[in-house]
Amino acid sequence: MDEKENTVESLGSNPSLITLRNAEQEYGERIDLWQAGLLCSDCGNEINGRFGSTPSGDLLCWECAIDAQSDEENQLTVNTDPTKATISESHLHEKSLCDYVVNVATGCRHGCKFCYVPSTPGVSARGDMLDERAEVEDVQRDWGSYLLYRDDLPERLHTELETKDYWKHTEGGRGVVMLSSGTDCYQDRRAAQITRGCIAELAQHGRPVRILTRSPAVVRDIDLFKEYKDLITVGSSIPSLDDDLVRTMEPNAPPPSARWETLDRLRKEGVRRFVSMSPTYPTMGEDEFWNVLTFLKALDPEVIFHEPINPRGENFQMCLRAAKEAGRDALADELEKLTNHQNWIEYAIEQIDLVQRLADEIGGLQIHSWPDRELIQSTTGELRFKLNDMKDSVSPEQFGEEPVEESESQCSLVEDPKNIRSQIRS
Numbered sequence: 001m002d003e004k005e006n007t008v009e010s011l012g013s014n015p016s017l018i019t020l021r022n023a024e025q026e027y028g029e030r031i032d033l034w035q036a037g038l039l040c041s042d043c044g045n046e047i048n049g050r051f052g053s054t055p056s057g058d059l060l061c062w063e064c065a066i067d068a069q070s071d072e073e074n075q076l077t078v079n080t081d082p083t084k085a086t087i088s089e090s091h092l093h094e095k096s097l098c099d100y101v102v103n104v105a106t107g108c109r110h111g112c113k114f115c116y117v118p119s120t121p122g123v124s125a126r127g128d129m130l131d132e133r134a135e136v137e138d139v140q141r142d143w144g145s146y147l148l149y150r151d152d153l154p155e156r157l158h159t160e161l162e163t164k165d166y167w168k169h170t171e172g173g174r175g176v177v178m179l180s181s182g183t184d185c186y187q188d189r190r191a192a193q194i195t196r197g198c199i200a201e202l203a204q205h206g207r208p209v210r211i212l213t214r215s216p217a218v219v220r221d222i223d224l225f226k227e228y229k230d231l232i233t234v235g236s237s238i239p240s241l242d243d244d245l246v247r248t249m250e251p252n253a254p255p256p257s258a259r260w261e262t263l264d265r266l267r268k269e270g271v272r273r274f275v276s277m278s279p280t281y282p283t284m285g286e287d288e289f290w291n292v293l294t295f296l297k298a299l300d301p302e303v304i305f306h307e308p309i310n311p312r313g314e315n316f317q318m319c320l321r322a323a324k325e326a327g328r329d330a331l332a333d334e335l336e337k338l339t340n341h342q343n344w345i346e347y348a349i350e351q352i353d354l355v356q357r358l359a360d361e362i363g364g365l366q367i368h369s370w371p372d373r374e375l376i377q378s379t380t381g382e383l384r385f386k387l388n389d390m391k392d393s394v395s396p397e398q399f400g401e402e403p404v405e406e407s408e409s410q411c412s413l414v415e416d417p418k419n420i421r422s423q424i425r426s
Ligand code: SF4
Pocket: 108, 109, 110, 111, 112, 114, 115, 116, 117, 181, 182, 183, 184, 214, 253
């Protein structure tokens, strides 16, 4: 219907969820799916509350959605996520990313080897549900092979935002909502349609949004990013421009060259953007970083977040195995060395320093390094102070009215890189 309540387009007697979401996109309006008299494609009952979808996009009432068997799609098991979660407070203000996260699914088809998400409580504590809904035997090992969608998240988020009377706003997080911390929000059509609905809800409620994705499909929502230019920033992870190296660690994700192209398209469209250069690898030397940073500069991002790879947890062992299986012996050797704590501390601090130094030489780049807490605790003296300040600093992106200054603590760590080791505890 248009503003005069005239029918603009008939969507048929019982349109699919894909058709309904496409209509929302085309007309820039939310359709109240809870009140539209839509019928479940399985049992025929009217939908007037929670709902899900079949893999082919037909609407399901909640009873049918949570009773449905999982489906297989190219070695991926898909189903509906029964969670009640909508928007959650986040500790990612410590990385100057956000105060809230919204995740459109549980699981992620990209299956990055270093991904920490399956070890977080939102996934690891839900092993029984994942086994029941998607035959997941081991949430970490099987990561990348299961995906449970939250199809009705935009509707539930709308209700939550209408009634929410408190909004967290830390110095580092600035009240920002990030999509997504636990999955790629544009990894496929179904996720992208949920994502668009969530971003529209957040922006219409005046909430700043950070979108992080490896998927070129993000360009489908350029109209929305431009409409809410002050509120939305879009970023991608580009740790290296070596597509083969990145494919070893991120087997199902689009290559970094495609991510660069995507961000370049967003640049041309005037969309605000950032880069996450994370995680970087111990085989990357000065020449490669110079090359990557020069390419990233061409994207003119507001900020480049940087973090060297961290050897903690089972995900690091998966990285090691992936490097060996791909025949990348030099990478496997260097990763193996990082399992020694002292080696990792030295490598991580040297790499943070190197990236900051090169960015300074190139000029016109805003690097925001993320030093791990354990790194800081392993250093002494001035280096420790600098790392602490670096960790506490706020990214130079502008959200809302308060002007943000460039942080002086985001800079190279020592005058002479040879002096780094003397300030590391052994
Ligand atoms: S894209 Fe992000 S959430 Fe998905 S597997 Fe990779 S690191 Fe994890």
